[in-house]
Amino acid sequence: MNPKEIIGNLGQACLRHYGDEATLKFFAHLKAREFKSTRCLSCRKIGYPPRAFCPFCGKGEVEWVDLPRSGKLYAFSQQDRALRFTKPDVLGLVELRGVGHILTKIAAPIETLRIGLPVRLDFIEIEGEIVLHQFKQVGGQG
Amino acid sequence: MRKAAIAGVAMSPIAKHFKRPYKDEIRAVVEAALSDAGLALTDVDGMVFTPPGIAGLSHAMHAHHMGHLFGLPLKTETMVENGGATAAQALRFGLYEVMSKRCDVCVVCAIDIRLDPTADSGMDMSQFLTVTVTSLFSVYGPIDALYGLGAPIPYYAMSAQRYLHETGVTREQLSWVPVTLRLSSARIPEAMYKETIGPEDVTASPVISPPLHLLDCSAFASGTAATVIVSPRVAKELKKRPVWVVGMGEWHDPSSFFSNTKPISTFESIRRASKEAFRQARVAPSDLHVAEVYGVFSATELIILEDLGLFERGTAWKAFADGSIGPDGTGVWVDPSGSRLSLGHPAAATPLMEVWGATRALRGELQTSRSKLDLALVHAEHGMLNGSSVYILEGA
Numbered sequence: 001m002n003p004k005e006i007i008g009n010l011g012q013a014c015l016r017h018y019g020d021e022a023t024l025k026f027f028a029h030l031k032a033r034e035f036k037s038t039r040c041l042s043c044r045k046i047g048y049p050p051r052a053f054c055p056f057c058g059k060g061e062v063e064w065v066d067l068p069r070s071g072k073l074y075a076f077s078q079q080d081r082a083l084r085f086t087k088p089d090v091l092g093l094v095e096l097r098g099v100g101h102i103l104t105k106i107a108a109p110i111e112t113l114r115i116g117l118p119v120r121l122d123f124i125e126i127e128g129e130i131v132l133h134q135f136k137q138v139g140g141q142g
Numbered sequence: 143m144r145k146a147a148i149a150g151v152a153m154s155p156i157a158k159h160f161k162r163p164y165k166d167e168i169r170a171v172v173e174a175a176l177s178d179a180g181l182a183l184t185d186v187d188g189m190v191f192t193p194p195g196i197a198g199l200s201h202a203m204h205a206h207h208m209g210h211l212f213g214l215p216l217k218t219e220t221m222v223e224n225g226g227a228t229a230a231q232a233l234r235f236g237l238y239e240v241m242s243k244r245c246d247v248c249v250v251c252a253i254d255i256r257l258d259p260t261a262d263s264g265m266d267m268s269q270f271l272t273v274t275v276t277s278l279f280s281v282y283g284p285i286d287a288l289y290g291l292g293a294p295i296p297y298y299a300m301s302a303q304r305y306l307h308e309t310g311v312t313r314e315q316l317s318w319v320p321v322t323l324r325l326s327s328a329r330i331p332e333a334m335y336k337e338t339i340g341p342e343d344v345t346a347s348p349v350i351s352p353p354l355h356l357l358d359c360s361a362f363a364s365g366t367a368a369t370v371i372v373s374p375r376v377a378k379e380l381k382k383r384p385v386w387v388v389g390m391g392e393w394h395d396p397s398s399f400f401s402n403t404k405p406i407s408t409f410e411s412i413r414r415a416s417k418e419a420f421r422q423a424r425v426a427p428s429d430l431h432v433a434e435v436y437g438v439f440s441a442t443e444l445i446i447l448e449d450l451g452l453f454e455r456g457t458a459w460k461a462f463a464d465g466s467i468g469p470d471g472t473g474v475w476v477d478p479s480g481s482r483l484s485l486g487h488p489a490a491a492t493p494l495m496e497v498w499g500a501t502r503a504l505r506g507e508l509q510t511s512r513s514k515l516d517l518a519l520v521h522a523e524h525g526m527l528n529g530s531s532v533y534i535l536e537g538a
């Protein structure tokens with residue numbers, strides 16, 4: 001088995017083992033090219049990552065809502081020893097209005113990035129089964 | 143509750159790999175800590191352990207096997223785990239066992255083991271990846287882990303980027319952190335890195351995750367340390383002067399690594415945990431002579447020292463540049479143990495190496511031109527500083 005295959009198979013198994021139902025649903029939405037999280041029916045705050053209850057007020061009723069598909073780059077870096085993506089593997093935090101900053105993959109060379117850069121949502125399919133969110137520069141290719 | 147004292151400390155040499163099986167390392171370090179305290183194995187009535195490697199092979203019932211290894215009947219035999227704060231929380235368990243009068247001599251022993259496919263593990267690459275990937279999912283949670291995070295360096299790198307961006311501290315100023323921490327590690331035989339370096343060496347070293355270079359990072363390593371906690375009755379009979387635990391604090395933000403809504407360059411966990419500890423000890427940050435902090439990256443070191451209230455935000459780098467935090471400096475002595483960056487970083491065991499540094503500094507057992515040191519702080523964290531543990535130690 002090659003390393004990518006091992007990581008791919010384990011990724012599926014680990015998602016099922018370590019993910020709760022809300023996490024599994026989040027990835028099911030991504031697979032359908034939907035970018036959603038949960039919003040509290042009481043205090044109306046959006047939680048990220050999604051949860052089956054409201055982490056802000058503790059109430060148990062939430063609804064799934066679309067997250068903003070554009071935001072601003074809050075921070076970014078890159079890892080060389082990437083386990084999933086080939087290097088250079090740029091990771092970043094994207095600030096989404098009303099949500100906060102979320103960890104994602106940034107599909108752009110690190111040299112072209114700066115804090116505050118406008119970015120937009122994109123999807124990346126891996127191993128044929130899992131779809132992740134990533135962000136691209138507004139006006140960038142693709 | 144009665145008081146509890148630290149009577150003995152020991153740590154192994156920190157290296158990429160242990161030279162012998164980990165159980166032999168644990169036996170040696172526990173015996174060394176007891177000997178440092180002037181106590182025998184048969185005096186021990188409680189033992190608290192950490193898992194032998196938080197990102198490696200499974201170690202179910204480790205505490206049980208340790209009781210067997212030492213051949214000791216025990217009133218307390220347990221294992222505690224919470225990432226980088228693991229050993230700090232194991233210490234708290236041990237302290238409570240003594241403070242609540244259940245135990246008179248409680249040994250806390252922490253260890254971490256670096257696993258890799260080429261050295262002593264006997265694993266091939268596919269076995270290694272299986273163990274590593276599963277443990278990374280367990281550590282980072284499924285959402286972040288799916289992005290293929292290896293070491294947590296990108297988190298700390300983004301925190302460093304925001305810290306520089308928000309405070310105006312420059313990349314060049316940051317380089318003084320690893321440089322000055324070497325002054326302490328140069329005097330610690332157990333340390334991994336003792337050679338003197340200059341600021342230009344830091345930025346000349348390979349970029350790991352921008353803005354962090356290799357010399358800005360702690361090296362994940364294998365190592366073990368033990369702390370002997372005793373009751374006032376036992377402390378009175380010992381030759382060495384005890385070090386008293388006079389304050390404890392702990393606080394956890396409900397997030398996984400980064401909070402999605404809070405800053406990533408300053409941390410509530412540090413402020414709240416230290417506030418609790420300072421209040422309990424009835425001291426202020428300016429009273430401290432020694433601070434051992436869990437600065438696993440250069441910028442993290444500055445962030446922690448500033449959030450502890452030892453320096454104004456954006457100014458701690460100056461105390462590194464002028465050497466005042468060093469072994470012969472005049473300010474608070476930071477990381478007499480040799481620091482995370484230069485001692486080497488067995489993550490789950492590191493907090494007890496910090497206790498080792500604080501205790502030996504308070505006892506006057508480390509090489510320094512400083513006069514008597516009375517008060518020390520030990521800080522540890524887990525996740526991306528979203529949880530912190532703080533202790534205040536006082537020399538007798």
Ligand SMILES: [Zn+2]
Pocket residue numbers: 040041042043044045054055056057058059
């Ligand atoms: Zn709510």
